[in-house]
Amino acid sequence: MKCIGCGTLLQNTDPTLDGYTPNLDNKLCQRCFKIKHYGENITNIKPILNEDIITNINKQKGFVIFLLDFLNIYKEIIAAYQKIKLPKMIVITKSDLIPKNIKKDILVNNIKRYYKINEDIIFTSSKHKENLNVLKNIITVKEKVYFLGFTNSGKSSLINILSNSNLTISKRANTTLDFIKIKTEEGIIFDSPGFVPKNFLDNMLPKSIIRPVTYQLKNKYELKLNDNYLCSDIDNNLVLYLTNEIRVDKRVKKMNLPTEINVNDNTDLIIKGLGFILIKKGSLIKTDFTANLLETRPTIIGGKHE
Numbered sequence: 001m002k003c004i005g006c007g008t009l010l011q012n013t014d015p016t017l018d019g020y021t022p023n024l025d026n027k028l029c030q031r032c033f034k035i036k037h038y039g040e041n042i043t044n045i046k047p048i049l050n051e052d053i054i055t056n057i058n059k060q061k062g063f064v065i066f067l068l069d070f071l072n073i074y075k076e077i078i079a080a081y082q083k084i085k086l087p088k089m090i091v092i093t094k095s096d097l098i099p100k101n102i103k104k105d106i107l108v109n110n111i112k113r114y115y116k117i118n119e120d121i122i123f124t125s126s127k128h129k130e131n132l133n134v135l136k137n138i139i140t141v142k143e144k145v146y147f148l149g150f151t152n153s154g155k156s157s158l159i160n161i162l163s164n165s166n167l168t169i170s171k172r173a174n175t176t177l178d179f180i181k182i183k184t185e186e187g188i189i190f191d192s193p194g195f196v197p198k199n200f201l202d203n204m205l206p207k208s209i210i211r212p213v214t215y216q217l218k219n220k221y222e223l224k225l226n227d228n229y230l231c232s233d234i235d236n237n238l239v240l241y242l243t244n245e246i247r248v249d250k251r252v253k254k255m256n257l258p259t260e261i262n263v264n265d266n267t268d269l270i271i272k273g274l275g276f277i278l279i280k281k282g283s284l285i286k287t288d289f290t291a292n293l294l295e296t297r298p299t300i301i302g303g304k305h306e
């Protein structure tokens with residue numbers, strides 16, 4: 001028997017391993033029970049490796065809906081998408097969190113061009129129930145649909161709404177632990193364990209709509225982002241598209257910041273797990289975020305794109 005919340009095999013022998021339940025008549029493992037009832041997430045689970053998810057999916061027949069969270073789009077995520085050989089499309093989730101100033105058609109065009117994506121990209125929100133009928137139509141036509149994506153992209157939340165299921169959802173990584181087959185009126189769909197990025201800041205998901213904040217950052221100031229700092233070598237203009245779980249302050253430069261990145265005009269500096277900062281002027285950016293948490297790209301939200 002598999003846990004109906006996370007898909008892992010139930011067992012009653014080792015409380016320290018995945019799938020433990022004191023009683024095998026239970027439908028939920030103890031971990032899912034605790035997440036659902038107490039919001040507590042036990043973290044000593046063994047997630048499936050990203051490569052194994054890809055190998056497994058590429059042996060299947062069906063259609064893949066790949067979920068992307070707007071704040072978390074970067075190369076490692078797109079690389080996993082590109083490795084999927086089944087017919088596929090992208091759905092940008094949690095559209096209720098996307099700032100109102102962002103033009104979705106421009107965003108889609110820029111994502112397609114920069115990340116070289118040929119397939120369709122649409123938006124959805126489990127919270128606002130956006131485009132659910134479009135997704136249901138796709139399931140009807142394709143008959144067998146795999147929902148894939150990185151951890152926390154909102155797969156289980158969306159499937160719960162599409163199929164009236166009770167999959168476990170949480171704001172921590174690795175909630176779903178195995179593939180879960182669900183029969184819906186429209187067709188068969190599968191929830192899946194999320195891919196986990198090599199480096200990212202976990203547990204920072206935004207609770208409400210992202211409000212972009214613009215900083216005229218003079219050369220003598222630095223930004224404080226929770227416990228990290230960031231500055232530019234010239235007077236610059238930064239627009240923060242970051243999770244609202246982060247507290248931002250500005251102060252006179254005090255720190256010698258070890259990570260240096262040269263950026264062109266209109267660059268998004270991605271901080272994996274937090275979102276991104278649109279840097280308007282080409283400059284040298286210094287920060288104490290480690291380099292493996294950072295990535296740059298020509299901005300995907302502006303109209304102009306190189």
Ligand SMILES: Nc1nc2c(ncn2[C@@H]2O[C@H](COP(=O)(O)OP(=O)(O)OP(=O)(O)O)[C@@H](O)[C@H]2O)c(=O)[nH]1
Pocket residue numbers: 093094095096097124125126127128149150151152153154155156157158168169170171172173174175176177192193194195205207
């Ligand atoms: N605002 C908002 N939050 C969402 C939406 N969908 C999911 N979330 C939140 O995102 C977090 C992750 O959701 P899950 O459904 O567990 O994500 P998942 O992709 O199944 O994650 P894994 O099982 O770890 O791969 C939870 O805190 C959800 O409440 C949405 O449409 N809007």
Ligand SMILES: [Mg+2]
Pocket residue numbers: 155156157168169175176191192194
């Ligand atoms: Mg899940």
